[in-house]
Amino acid sequence: MFFNARRALLVCAAAAAWLHAAPTLALADTAWPDKPVRLIVPYTPGGATDIVARLIAQKLADDTRWTFIVDNRAGGNGNIGMDVVAKAKPDGYTIGLGQTANLAINPTLFPKMPYDALKDLVPVAVVASQPVVLVVRADAPFKSLAGLVAAAKAKPGEIRQALAGTGTLGHMAGEVLAKRAGFKVLNVPYKGAAPAITDLLGGQTDYMFATPQGALSMVKAGRLRALAVTSAKRLPVMPDVPTVAESYKGFEAVDWKALVAPAGTSPEIVKKLSAAVDKALAKPATISQLLAEGSTPVGGTPEQAAQYIKAEHARWGAAVREAGVRPE
16 A cells, blocks of 8 residues: 555656646747857858858847857868758757758769758758859950850850869859850869969950859959859849840759758747748848849748759759769
8 A cells, every 4th residue: 555655646746747847848949049059051161152151140140149150061062061961960059051052963963972952951941042153354255145155156165164163053054054055165174263263364264154252353353254144133233244044035043042950850940940031031231231242032931942942953953964964
């Protein structure tokens, strides 16, 4: 009898303790984040992805008082950093800023990937998109996109395209343009945008699809001439530069950046973070800063981000296969 009574008391005490702890546990779950969130950037500091990552991290911190630590993990055309995110604990304290290359192009470009872009990562929000700019030397004979295409058709395989790297958005935009316009091009890959632009200026190559950040200052200085941008609409920072789509209907190639988390991250955390991103992107200061560097804010729900990334994954995968591109 004493044993049964004692056991009943213990059971009651345990039940009371659980009931007391339950609200606390629920509160802890909704209190995310209660420590710094690590934001993995899969490229070096100072690049286009890094600039957007630091901007959105700062805007989120200003709005929410959450703390973000930007962690640059460059290498493997963005694969190394995204692999860190994919294999991180799905507790909301490690997220990453993926983009077109490592979430849509690389899965087909590389024969073996360390992560599955569609299964190992959960989309949070598409933050921004940015086109690339078709540039030539200021003294080049090509005065327009039509002029460049005509020259490329007249000398098949002799017009040289500088690449910031194999499989980059600039590379793939060039491949799609060549296919649409019906010419052959000689690709000259470099280990980064800086040496590619240097050789373009030096006359070793003929044209390049560069980021707005890399091209704008040189266009303004009269060292490069911009022939076209790859966005669906003209860029506010380069309003006089036509789009490729004005010559080739439906052409679009943008380097979008998307916040992603490890698969298994709580849907509540994903939605909370997505809502905060949307709020930050709606602020006039954020919009003006993104537009000034050639980007367009996007935003939207996690579901919309997932649909967009899935569609881009299929589109760029097909482009890589058609062009027969292989990693360096």
